[in-house]
Amino acid sequence: MSLSVRQRRILADMGIPVWRARGPAPGHAGVAAVAANAPAVVEDSAPTPTVSEAVTPGTVEAPPQVAGVPVQALDWEGLEARVRACTACDELARERTRTVFGVGDRGARWLLVGEAPGAEEDRHGEPFVGRAGQLLDNMLQALGLDRSRDVFIANVLKCRPPGNRDPEPEEVRACRGFLDRQIELIQPEVIVALGRIAARELLDSDEPLGRLRGREHRYRGRPLIATFHPAYLLRKPGDKPRAWEDLLRARACLSSP
Numbered sequence: 001m002s003l004s005v006r007q008r009r010i011l012a013d014m015g016i017p018v019w020r021a022r023g024p025a026p027g028h029a030g031v032a033a034v035a036a037n038a039p040a041v042v043e044d045s046a047p048t049p050t051v052s053e054a055v056t057p058g059t060v061e062a063p064p065q066v067a068g069v070p071v072q073a074l075d076w077e078g079l080e081a082r083v084r085a086c087t088a089c090d091e092l093a094r095e096r097t098r099t100v101f102g103v104g105d106r107g108a109r110w111l112l113v114g115e116a117p118g119a120e121e122d123r124h125g126e127p128f129v130g131r132a133g134q135l136l137d138n139m140l141q142a143l144g145l146d147r148s149r150d151v152f153i154a155n156v157l158k159c160r161p162p163g164n165r166d167p168e169p170e171e172v173r174a175c176r177g178f179l180d181r182q183i184e185l186i187q188p189e190v191i192v193a194l195g196r197i198a199a200r201e202l203l204d205s206d207e208p209l210g211r212l213r214g215r216e217h218r219y220r221g222r223p224l225i226a227t228f229h230p231a232y233l234l235r236k237p238g239d240k241p242r243a244w245e246d247l248l249r250a251r252a253c254l255s256s257p
């Protein structure tokens with residue numbers, strides 16, 4: 001990928017040094033080089049794998065059916081209304097300010113999937129706002145992408161877990177049908193799982209993120225790349241070059257630039 005001066009400036013501002021690759025590395029076609037001396041700290045402690053392999057997700061729970069029509073038959077408006085009215089998880093439905101359905105282009109080639117809304121997302125009803133959202137926006141901008149135009153951003157869970165705790169497995173199962181329907185409606189060319197929980201859930205894996213990164217997976221036939229959650233990158237900025245490498249890997253999955 002050739003980067004404009006502006007994109008290079010954005011990356012430099014984020015602390016992500018890049019240089020022009022002389023040629024694609026074996027097994028990483030289209031992935032530009034990042035700083036080779038990036039720190040080795042990762043979101044999970046397992047070593048970063050170097051060999052690509054496909055992972056097939058396992059059986060997914062049936063989606064919630066609140067008002068008769070199955071979730072997998074809903075259009076966008078019906079799906080959004082179903083999520084807004086959902087009370088499948090007692091505690092989350094009681095505590096939330098609003099559901100966080102997702103934002104962006106509903107026909108986007110990129111789908112970014114995070115874990116669950118945080119406090120600010122719960123207030124705004126939009127995923128990835130605040131500092132983590134700003135970092136994500138900057139990384140997207142460096143790829144020439146805009147959150148409102150070129151990507152759709154959603155979470156595995158549509159309601160905030162109180163105290164920002166990890167989602168409970170039964171909450172994830174209850175909400176999963178909504179995300180799956182979004183994926184069916186969007187038909188993205190590539191899915192990027194942001195963080196450990198999104199990656200594990202979409203890949204039906206209990207491997208650490210460090211083992212899920214660095215290779216292309218498949219989710220129902222679509223390429224899926226796992227990378228760090230932006231909130232993690234705020235705590236561990238030394239891993240930004242690795243996240244950038246992941247995004248370039250995702251970009252290389254597209255049928256055309």
Ligand code: SF4
Pocket residue numbers: 064083086087088089090092093099157158159171174175
């Ligand atoms: S997290 Fe999902 S399944 Fe649970 S109440 Fe919210 S919208 Fe419904």
